């Protein structure tokens with residue numbers, strides 16, 4: 001572990017402790033801490049002396065190195081100072097990696113949780129929008145998600161049709177609204193004939209046999225298909 005001054009703290013601590021432990025009075029630490037000197041001359045007390053010195057050394061070393069440790073061990077963020085072990089994502093509790101953190105209302109969040117919780121959501125996939133978006137139908141969309149909800153075709157010329165707040169291509173818009181011609185399967189935008197519970201372009205409501213255009217009032221129905229009077233008589237009577 002290195003402090004912010006580049007000192008290798010573990011190594012420095014070890015060197016200091018070794019030096020203190022092996023020093024014998026009279027030496028510099030006896031001058032500093034004279035109470036240690038009493039009875040240190042004879043072997044009987046030397047064990048007690050050494051253990052006393054050991055305890056003291058640790059205290060001294062800790063005091064000397066504390067500023068470095070303290071420098072190493074704070075994070076300044078959100079106008080406050082944090083112990084690194086207390087500075088983590090307010091949502092998932094994970095520590096912040098190289099990509100850092102994002103702030104919201106005085107709390108720090110990892111990138112994923114920040115965007116999950118606070119970024120606008122896509123109207124198509126409901127996931128967070130991080131970069132480009134399209135604004136349409138009172139919501140935001142990933143560009144790749146703003147497509148027909150039925151066939152997923154992009155709206156190349158920019159025109160789309162709305163149904164229940166969702167975008168559709170023209171065909172699937174009319175399919176949703178039940179306004180596709182049963183004859184040609186294309187949208188009916190002008191006149192419309194409703195017959196046999198289906199919808200038709202007038203020109204596509206034709207006899208199933210001779211293909212002559214039919215009038216709504218005069219056709220005959222057989223097996224769910226429309227026929228003109230003539231064909232009906234010939235075929236089924």
Ligand SMILES: [Zn+2]
Nearest residue numbers: 089092110113
């Ligand atoms: Zn998180």
Ligand SMILES: [Zn+2]
Nearest residue numbers: 122125142145
């Ligand atoms: Zn999306």
Ligand SMILES: [Zn+2]
Nearest residue numbers: 148151169172
């Ligand atoms: Zn479509």
Ligand SMILES: [Zn+2]
Nearest residue numbers: 181184201204
């Ligand atoms: Zn048609």
Ligand SMILES: [Zn+2]
Nearest residue numbers: 207210228231
């Ligand atoms: Zn016919």
